[in-house]
Amino acid sequence: MAASTDPAEVPVLGPGQTYATVTDRISGVVLTKETPRGWLIGFGIAFLIVMLMLLSLTVLFAKGVGVWGLNNTVAWGFAIVNFVWWVGIGHAGTLISAILLLFRQEWRNSINRFAEAMTIFAVANAGLFPIIHTGRPWLAYWLLPYPSMFQLWPQFRSPLLWDVFAISTYVTISLLFWYVGLIPDFATLRDMGQNKLVRRIYGIFALGWRGAARHWAQYTRASLLLAALATPLVVSVHSVVSFDFAVSQVPGWHTTFLPPYFVSGAIFSGFAMVLTLAIPIRKFYHMEDFITDRHLENMAKVMLATGLIVFYAYIMEVFFAWYSANEYEQFMIYNRMTGPYAPYYWSLIFANGVVPQLLWIKKVRRTPWILFIISIIVNIGMWLERFIIVVTSLHREFLPSTWKFYAGTFWDWSLYIGTLGFFFALIFLFLRVLPMINMFEMKELVHHLSHRGKEH
Amino acid sequence: MSELYGLMAKFDTPEEVVEATRKARAAGYRKMEAYSPFPIEELAEILNFKPIIQYIVFIGGVLGAITGFGIQYYASVIAYPLIIGGRPFNSWPAFIVVIFELTVLFAGLAAVFGMLGLNGFPHPYHPVFNAKDFTQVSRDKFFLVIEAADPRFDPERTRAFLESLHPEEVTEVQP
Structure with a gap:
């Protein structure tokens, strides 16, 4: 850990923090009777947008997927774009909580809790889209293998079915991982709660946790094992999502580099979303001591690294289209760059390829408002990327007689925006009722940092 | 007919509770448990506990x-x-x-x-929850409990032993 002992570096924890101050500061946000006005306004707006989502779903269920802009040629529209986008956002949470735990990156401790929350809320949104895209969501359980009266079984050689298993495993493991991390913190809230009801409710979730050394030993080992399981899982999830495309014959989809391209894109967009959330949250709740500029800088570095991989993939797509000597592949790229969706394509190159290059500059990585703007641009860019992948490949496939144009309708957009509202409404609720930063890991960090101080 | 679950010593720092647990182990106590707000690897090692x-x-x-x-x-x-x-x-x-x-x-x-x-969860009731100040275990205090069920346990001598470890306080834990 040479970097953290360098006096010029910004620390991962503000000065003067003790076990007690860490606990009081973080639990204080939850255990107060006063709800900040900013919270009420933010939640109110998000909640209104949730109503828009419910309205869009009602219209969809009443009238069918015809209210969307889908047609026979472009049968995968916004639903799949949004699905891939939301799953991708979830990946940063698992990366921070699992992979960085295995690599013993101490800076992850203060951001892992809400990054994991973000994962669960994003994957919840992601799971919604394929289910409603089936057209008859009340029959979604047909996707699962079970002995049915029809004597039918799922087709296990299809990536679409692999997706069912990948996403449901992912959401289950993420939720469990999140809950396990919360148990000792629930105990803290139980012990510090001011009134009986609060103590009782958090006490139920704490399951009787009392910080016994033997419990901690099983607990930390179980957490490490979960992290070790979640690490290949998160890589597998977006790989399987990419198989939905790569296993088909469609030009632009049928390539071998799609899995690493998708996984790095997922981490890229996920870190962008973590920054989008972390920068306002730390400002609003004055958490600068816990989420320091060092955290933001490290996340910016991860974004830069994964952004470069993604940009490399964009270049390789073009190269392989030419190198394959396949006229359909070549036309696909030509159509992307100059066809009806060219403005989307070039905006995507600008947002994901050009803008992240600013992150090479240290000053940019250290300036929260610039990072915030970049993170928003990357979020939009990653949505465009999925739109480009889904739509430009499909709308002009092999047979010119089937060529069609595709655009989202009002209900496409309203549902997409509605899920954003749902996501932010859940984030607001999370901030109010759960500790946004993992308290026991922060205390562990205080302990480690104090030891390191003594050694030097 | 034990009316006592055990004796609890309260410590201010992780180093103290680790040292106390080590000494209690050396003094021959086996039925004991250390409590802390965050995981401390040494404690389980001293208690000779291996997770399975x-x-x-x-x-x-x-x-x-x-x-x-x-x-x-x-x-x-x-x-x-x-x-x-x-x-x-x-x-x-x-x-x-x-x-x-x-x-x-x-x-x-x-x-x-x-x-x-x-870990025996959910475990809503446990004697240590009765002890004074034990709610601080999830905040910033560290505890060592020697159970009355330990063969070497003696209310007077164990209390004197725990006092010798310089805790903030030694309290009785009712079952």
């Missing part, structure tokens, strides 16, 4: 893999054989993804529920 959760996780993973392959084999070969793309019914390379996912799922479930089960 990894075996449960391994078994979970193996069961998951068997289930994953079993479901797919049964569905694709026995219950509903369909020729897809000219592949054999038991086209195992195509089954790898689901096998992997179910391995992770079962192993993960085993890790969480195994951990909870081994």
Whole structure:
């Protein structure tokens, strides 16, 4: 850990923090009777947008997927774009909580809790889209293998079915991982709660946790094992999502580099979303001591690294289209760059390829408002990327007689925006009722940092 | 007819509780437990406690893999054989993804529920919750409890021993 002992570096924890101050500061946000006005306004707006989502779903269920802009040629529209986008956002949470735990990156401790929350809320949104895209969501359980009266079984050689298993495993493991991390913190809230009801409710979730050394030993080992399981899982999830495309014959989809391209894109967009959330949250709740500029800088570095991989993939797509000597592949790229969706394509190159290059500059990585703007641009860019992948490949496939144009309708957009509202409404609720930063890991960090101080 | 669960010493720093636990172990006490707001690896080592959760996780993973392959084999070969793309019914390379996912799922479930089960959760009542100031265990204090069930336990001598470790306070824990 040479970097953290360098006096010029910004620390991962503000000065003067003790076990007690860490606990009081973080639990204080939850255990107060006063709800900040900013919270009420933010939640109110998000909640209104949730109503828009419910309205869009009602219209969809009443009238069918015809209210969307889908047609026979472009049968995968916004639903799949949004699905891939939301799953991708979830990946940063698992990366921070699992992979960085295995690599013993101490800076992850203060951001892992809400990054994991973000994962669960994003994957919840992601799971919604394929289910409603089936057209008859009340029959979604047909996707699962079970002995049915029809004597039918799922087709296990299809990536679409692999997706069912990948996403449901992912959401289950993420939720469990999140809950396990919360148990000792629930105990803290139980012990510090001011009134009986609060103590009782958090006490139920704490399951009787009392910080016994033997419990901690099983607990930390179980957490490490979960992290070790979640690490290949998160890589597998977006790989399987990419198989939905790569296993088909469609030009632009049928390539071998799609899995690493998708996984790095997922981490890229996920870190962008973590920054989008972390920068306002730390400002609003004055958490600068816990989420320091060092955290933001490290996340910016991860974004830069994964952004470069993604940009490399964009270049390789073009190269392989030419190198394959396949006229359909070549036309696909030509159509992307100059066809009806060219403005989307070039905006995507600008947002994901050009803008992240600013992150090479240290000053940019250290300036929260610039990072915030970049993170928003990357979020939009990653949505465009999925739109480009889904739509430009499909709308002009092999047979010119089937060529069609595709655009989202009002209900496409309203549902997409509605899920954003749902996501932010859940984030607001999370901030109010759960500790946004993992308290026991922060205390562990205080302990480690104090030891390191003594050694030097 | 013990009216006492044990004696509890309260400490201010992790170093003190580690030292106290080490000394109590050296003094021959076995039925004891240390409590802390965050995991301290040395404590479990001193108490000579080795977690066994990894075996449960391994078994979970193996069961998951068997289930994953079993479901797919049964569905694709026995219950509903369909020729897809000219592949054999038991086209195992195509089954790898689901096998992997179910391995992770079962192993993960085993890790969480195994951990909870081994720790005896949910465990809503425990004598240490009766002790004064024990709510601080989840905030910033460290505790060592020597149980009355320990053969070497003696209310007077154990209290004197705990006092010799310079705790902030020694209290009785009622069952």
